[in-house]
Amino acid sequence: MKCFYYLLPTLADTGRASDDLHNSGVNDWFIHIISKNEAGLQRKHLHSSNYLETLDFVREGLLGAAIGFLLGLIFASFISLYEPFGTEVPLIAYLGIVFLLTCFGAWQGGLVGISTENKKLLRFHDEIEAGKFLILVYTHRAEEEKVHAMMSRLHPEAQLVGLDPLFYNPFCSPKLV
Numbered sequence: 001m002k003c004f005y006y007l008l009p010t011l012a013d014t015g016r017a018s019d020d021l022h023n024s025g026v027n028d029w030f031i032h033i034i035s036k037n038e039a040g041l042q043r044k045h046l047h048s049s050n051y052l053e054t055l056d057f058v059r060e061g062l063l064g065a066a067i068g069f070l071l072g073l074i075f076a077s078f079i080s081l082y083e084p085f086g087t088e089v090p091l092i093a094y095l096g097i098v099f100l101l102t103c104f105g106a107w108q109g110g111l112v113g114i115s116t117e118n119k120k121l122l123r124f125h126d127e128i129e130a131g132k133f134l135i136l137v138y139t140h141r142a143e144e145e146k147v148h149a150m151m152s153r154l155h156p157e158a159q160l161v162g163l164d165p166l167f168y169n170p171f172c173s174p175k176l177v
Contacts, residue, residue: 005162006135011040014133017155024150030138057113059170064109072101
């Protein structure tokens with residue numbers, strides 16, 4: 001499954017493109033619109049984007065978990081080498097230390113990510129702030145060419161600005177088209 005990023009200038013153009021995508025067989029679950037004008041999207045009954053697409057808490061949470069895991073290993077190694085408690089610490093305690101620091105890192109990373117715009121959208125930030133609409137169209141492999149051909153034919157105002165071959169990977173960024 002790939003994700004096409006189309007940039008449209010107006011709400012009316014976005015509504016027509018969404019209707020044409022629905023008419024060509026694309027389910028509403030696979031069309032998400034990112035806009036500064038959320039009220040306009042609701043008025044037109046257009047499917048707005050979700051927090052997984054607009055915020056970076058998944059990516060930052062995973063990075064935080066990785067950092068917490070490494071800190072947990074370092075801390076557990078320190079306890080193992082220097083034995084600050086005087087007795088031998090059971091293996092479950094070391095595993096608990098690594099687990100707790102991993103969870104703490106994921107939590108902290110998620111908190112950072114909630115306040116951060118998704119890295120995949122940074123290149124489109126200025127256009128969205130200027131009032132344009134970014135449509136994310138998730139397509140199955142068999143529908144990719146049909147969707148792209150329909151958008152090119154019926155909506156020349158829709159600018160294809162990106163293609164994300166791994167939409168579920170928070171660490172890759174969409175390719176410029």
